[in-house]
Amino acid sequence: xxxxxxFYTPMDALHGLEIxxxxxxxxxxxxxxxxxxxxxxxxxxxxxxxxxxxAKIVFSMVISFFYFGYISDTEIVVSEIDNILFxxxxxxxxxxxxxxxxxxxxxxxxxxxxKMASSTGLGFSQMVDPNTGGQTPVVSIxxxxxxxxxxxxxxxxxxxxxxxxxxxxxxxxxxxxPPLSLIALGIEATGAMFYTGGLIMLPVVGALLLxxxxxxxxxxxxxxxxxxxxxFPVTLLLAFFILFLSSRTIGNAFAELTKNALESTETxxxxx
Numbered sequence: 387x388x389x390x391x392x393f394y395t396p397m398d399a400l401h402g403l404e405i406x407x408x409x410x411x412x413x414x415x416x417x418x419x420x421x422x423x424x425x426x427x428x429x430x431x432x433x434x435x436x437x438x439x440x441a442k443i444v445f446s447m448v449i450s451f452f453y454f455g456y457i458s459d460t461e462i463v464v465s466e467i468d469n470i471l472f473x474x475x476x477x478x479x480x481x482x483x484x485x486x487x488x489x490x491x492x493x494x495x496x497x498x499x500x501k502m503a504s505s506t507g508l509g510f511s512q513m514v515d516p517n518t519g520g521q522t523p524v525v526s527i528x529x530x531x532x533x534x535x536x537x538x539x540x541x542x543x544x545x546x547x548x549x550x551x552x553x554x555x556x557x558x559x560x561x562x563x564p565p566l567s568l569i570a571l572g573i574e575a576t577g578a579m580f581y582t583g584g585l586i587m588l589p590v591v592g593a594l595l596l597x598x599x600x601x602x603x604x605x606x607x608x609x610x611x612x613x614x615x616x617x618f619p620v621t622l623l624l625a626f627f628i629l630f631l632s633s634r635t636i637g638n639a640f641a642e643l644t645k646n647a648l649e650s651t652e653t654x655x656x657x658x
Contacts (some may be wrong), residue, residue, distance in 0.1 A: 399569070418453070420481070422477075422481065422547075423443055426442045426445065426485070427439075427442060427482075428484075430488050430534070431543060432445075432543075437602055453584055469508075469548025473559065480557050483572070487572055488575075490575035491647035492537075492647075494581075495526065495583070497579065497580070498526075498529060498586035499525040499528070499587075500523055501583075502523075502525050503523035503524070504523075505524045505590065506525075506621050536640045537640075540644055542648060545652075549609050574650055575647070575650070578643075586639055590628050590629065594621055594624065597620065597621055601621075
């Protein structure tokens with residue numbers, strides 16, 4: 387015998403999403419997380435090998451939950467779902483292009499550090515770079531950490547993620563391959579990398595060049611002096627002293643580098 391309960395109401399069906407709508411939402415979330423994951427893996431700050439790949443994937447999926455409503459109205463044609471591999475490759479190209487462009491911009495610090503290290507004789511003092519996993523001079527690692535600290539203090543990581551969210555308005559999930567303007571993004575980043583790296587290392591390298599000329603003149607007039615034991619401490623102390631004096635200037639250069647990188651990315655990547 388069935389006894390009706392006062393709080394129980396029989397339901398014919400469970401209200402909720404239709405199965406087709408649910409599959410459509412899952413596809414949109416999947417493709418949006420691929421774009422963000424590709425960016426995080428290739429970005430200069432979160433792309434470090436010290437951060438596990440599983441953590442990057444989980445982090446990208448968590449962020450995808452927050453901006454999923456931003457792209458939920460995007461329609462995916464049924465005929466394109468059959469070609470999932472094409473859509474996945476397209477999303478990877480967009481995310482990696484954005485991340486690699488920032489990585490190229492930030493390579494200016496590594497370039498300047500390697501030249502400083504070779505000029506001061508610190509080229510043999512190397513450590514494992516957490517970003518690349520290879521052997522990198524200590525000066526380059528210090529400058530990289532300095533640049534990343536300035537980038538994070540200026541909320542550059544939040545601006546970069548915001549650009550990536552806005553990219554869904556420019557490069558929709560079902561819009562096909564991205565245009566060739568992404569190639570111009572990498573070309574401009576490469577030119578800016580060499581230009582900024584040259585400006586950062588110029589004071590140290592120029593001062594060391596004059597110092598080496600003076601040491602050469604001194605050792606020429608006094609052949610009994612051991613050039614290696616005399617020149618190496620002088621150039622090393624001078625390099626550290628110049629870096630100490632120019633730390634504020636280098637910080638301003640890194641802040642300007644961050645600003646130019648984000649503005650260039652906004653112009654070429656988003657077309658704004």
